[in-house]
Amino acid sequence: MVKQRISSQHVFGYQRFILYPEDYQTKHSADGKVRMRLPEIVGKGYGTFWRWKGRYRVVKGSRASKKSKTTALWYITNMMKYPDANTLVVRKTFRTLKDSCFTELKWAIHRLGVDAFWDIKESPLEMTYNPTGQKIYFRGLDDPLKVTSITVETGCLCWMWIEEAYEISAEADFDMLNESIRGAVPEGSGLFKQITLTLNPWNEHHWIKKRFFDTTDDETLAMTTNYKCNEWLDAADRRAFEKMKQQNPRRYQVAGLGDWGIVDGLIYENWEEKPFSIDEVKAIKGIKSVFGLDFGYTNDPSALFCGFIDQSSKTIWVFDEMYRPGMSNETIAAEISRMGYAKERITADSAEPKSIDRLRKLGLKGIRKARKGKDSVKNGIDFLSDYHIIIHPRCVNFLMEIANYVWDRDKTGKKLVNVPVDDFNHLMDAMRYAVESVAKGDTFSFE
Secondary structure, eight states: OOOOOOOOOEETTEEOOOOOTTSOSOEEOTTSOEEOOHHHHHOSSOHHHHHOOSSEEEEEEOTTSSHHHHHHHHHHHHHHHOTTEEEEEEESSGGGTIIIIIHHHHHHHHHTTOGGGEEEEETTEEEEETTTTEEEEEEETTSHHHHHTOOOSSSEEEEEEETTGGGOOOHHHHHHHHHHSOSOOOTTSOOOOEEEEEEOOOOTTSHHIIIIISSOOTTEEEEEEOGGGOTTOOHHHHHHHHHHHHHOHHHIIIIITOOOOOOOSBSOOSEEEOOOOHHHHHTSTTOEEEEEEEOOOSSSOEEEEEEEEETTTTEEEEEEEEEESSOOHHHHHHHHHHHTOTTSOEEEOTTOHHHHHHHHHTTOTTEEEOOOOTTHHHHHHHHHHTSEEEEOTTOHHHHHHHTTOBEEEOTTSOEEEEEEOSSSOHHHHHHHHHTHHHHHOOOOOOO
């Protein structure tokens, strides 16, 4: 293997790094240089990805396929290798960056053992490589002016990482991002312009499939990875995938193997993604706010649906969401309070009465249990199917679920009447709970 080197030089009082892919872990030599064996840090399965210098790198992968962590490691390593490089990290909504890409890049800095050389700020969200002043910028498509108006102080803006690229439903939005990586790189720098897209392949009808996976060209690397190339998974992690393979083979094809999801038989079809003013919708006569909560924990997210419903026009507006796994009751209460909805009447999954009681004691005084009963799922879906659902673009998880929420089928492929697939249903269930008082009428409880 050819050694990849970072020239040793003192810049602003800091020693630049030499990265040796052959060396194991971080080593400090007598000359003050740092050596590390990248395969031991990064792992296997991404050799072509790591070496690719074409315009586009597109990686669809299953959960636990290392795609995001490998990408984060690549950017930190190569920012230190190329002193003129700057990086722009993008997601559809800015608020999702801190808990995803920003956290992954912090993890990569720590894993490479170079914490002392990076300045990490949360306000504004930004990372600076101190020896040279190179920066990693973070932007959301919900503020397009901030995406297109970035001016770098050192070097050039040559790299972009679009995480959860599946969220970008309009190809025109990608074209706008593509145009922001333009201009000449410094002559003799060895730099190259590149955009990396990482995504879960939920829907085969997404424009990314047609643009990058159904055609081939010399400027594009389109690859699929899955959990099998992740040597850091333990036996319990692998058993979870094997269990998914047996119990939910359709889910396994996408979330396990990284294949494109086949979306056939959507449950809700009368919906659209469209920006709207929350204040203007709130001012509509007869409008009612509705909130629903579905519980999750280890693998499934806890999901809060926030919407407005207008019975006269048969319209639902989806304006906010919470969607995160691993949330304790205390964390759920704190997050809902932070979002400003602690005083709202929230209808929650009645399967967890202890959680509802705990959340009420934690300050969510308006929380109550859903009135589940026979055919409650069918009746809820029937009710919602009569409504036009308008979804604010920032509700990326709701958009992902509603575009993949389908009717189940038997082994012969025949659609099962009124039986949804048990997947992409956390916010869908929360929406049913939220509108229950409208669909069934209010009741009073003294529990």
